[in-house]
Amino acid sequence: MNYIHQKTVMDLRLFHGIDINLYPLFVAIFEQKSISKAAKILSITQSAASHALQRLRQHLQDDLFVRAGAKMQPTPFAEQIYPDIKRALFTIQSISIQHQDFEPSMVQSLRIAVHDEIEPMILPKIVAHFQQLNLDIQFSSMKLDRKSIVTDLATQQVDFVIDLEQNLNDKIQFETLVQDQFVVCTQQPEVTEKSYLASPHIGVSSRRTGVLIEDLYLHRKKLSRQIFLRCQHYSTALQILQLHPTAMLTLPRNVLNHLNVDEKLKIFDVPVKLPNIHLGMYWHRDLESNKRHVFLRNEINFIFA
Incomplete structure (x- = not known):
């Protein structure tokens, strides 16, 4: 690893030997997995990008990227330094445009x-x-x-x-964009708290394990339900509901509004009071x-x- 990236106390004299322009190229190649695509993003020729990468390899004393088929794969060292380089470049960019007019x-x-x-x-x-x-x-x-x-x-x-x-x-x-609430989808003609807790349920999650958010809310009320099937998508769960007359699916109302629901399936409010769902953006x-x-x-x- 290069001495520059090991030192914890800043020595301004070392920056005389650093070409900052090489680091945006590093980020572009890392993200695009391609020298030609990185060159296009930076508006330079592929030859210029290749020569610049060679200079950065010599400076950091690491190959940084190795060719695997059609892609340039990062070395372990490149994986290690990428977040810090990206963060540093973003900081420089933010300072540079701070007082510029924005359109x-x-x-x-x-x-x-x-x-x-x-x-x-x-x-x-x-x-x-x-x-x-x-x-x-x-x-x-x-x-x-x-x-x-x-x-x-x-x-x-x-x-x-x-x-x-x-x-x-x-x-x-975090800032909330949409407030939503859970509803129940089932073939059953009615849903009561007793039938809701006693019926077999389909759980939907992209995670392999872990408690579903609706079960987390139920546990806080010292209640539980039986999950007989766990799948990744609500559309899949709705198809399975058509095959199981007693099964139930709990899902956000706004998600349900964007799915195809068979006419034999009915929609009810959850008979147990659950908190509203807050969907929003993180930055x-x-x-x-x-x-x-x-x-x-x-x-x-x-x-x-």
Whole structure:
């Protein structure tokens, strides 16, 4: 590992030998897994990008990327330093544009991490809104990984995470976009608290294990239900409901509104009082005053106000 990245006390004399321009190239190659794509993003030739990468390899004394088929895969050292480099570059960028005039046309991309089931509720409205503003934005909706929310926001892999409210660390901000409530879907003609707790239930979660949020609320009331099947998608659960006359599915009403529900299935309020669901957006606190980010947050809030 290079001495520059080991030293904890800043020695300003060392910066004379550092070419800062090499680090955006590192980030671009890391994220694109391609020298040619990175060169295109940075508006340089592929030859120039290859020569710059070679200089950075010599400077950091590591290969950084190795070719695996058509992709450039990062070395363990590159994996280690990527978050710090991305964070440092973002800090420099924020300082540089702090006093510049901001125009919405400067926004070129919007990257959101969102759960599969929530995406149909969120993404079409966001795309439609920004298209009405005549902004040329490249939209990216990425699969949500709840274990990496803090890292993804801190390293600017995504601009926002849109998910149910939960406690993260103090550097992550949250704002509610939509309040929702649970409903019950079943073939049964009526749903009472007794029948709800006694019936077989389908649970939906993308996680392999762990308590479902509705069960967490039930446990707080010292109540429990029987989960006879756990699957990944509500659409799958609704199909299975058609095969089980006594089974029940508990899900957010707004999610249900975006799904195809067979006519034999009925919808009821949950007979046990459960808290409202808060669906909203997360972002990193370091972006609180960033003009681009403030603009995007305000527009997204406007969509769901």
